[in-house]
Amino acid sequence: MPAFALLFLAIITEVVATLSLRASDGFTKPGPAALVVVGYGLSFWLMALALKHIPVGLTYAIWSGLGTALVAIGGVVAFGETMNAMKLASLMVIVAGVAGLSAAGGAH
Known part of the structure; x- marks a missing residue:
């Protein structure tokens, strides 16, 4: 499997694990x-x-x-948290930074 596909799957499993961490209610909900445990392990x-x-x-x-x-x-989407213009702009800066690092560094 191509390296960037593996990385994309790592990101998706990390996101699922993190959102599940919120949904676990302090690890009181077993599912x-x-x-969380499986998602983070798979992600790493x-x-x-x-x-x-x-x-x-x-x-x-x-x-x-x-x-x-x-x-x-x-x-x-999942928990009804707020999103305002400042949060959205900040997320766009993060994505732009990642794109810049990708363009500057590239894979070896």
């Missing part, structure tokens, strides 16, 4: 709590596989930046 494993082919700085920037943006959007 979401299990998703997939990211480790991606790191065989993508530089660590670029990998982590993409994983954390896009993960942050997707978790923020997921919080709005």
Whole structure:
């Protein structure tokens, strides 16, 4: 599987795990709590596989930046959290930063 596909799957599993962490209600709900443990484990494993082919700085920037943006959007959709212009602009800056690092660094 291509390295960036592995990284994308790592991001998705991390987002699911983080949103499940919120849904686990302090680990009192077993279903979401299990998703947290499995999701984070799978995410780190997939990211480790991606790191065989993508530089660590670029990998982590993409994983954390896009993960942050997707978790923020997921919080709005799944939990009714607020999104205002400042939050949206800040997320756009994160995504722009990740795109800049990607353009500057590239995979090896």
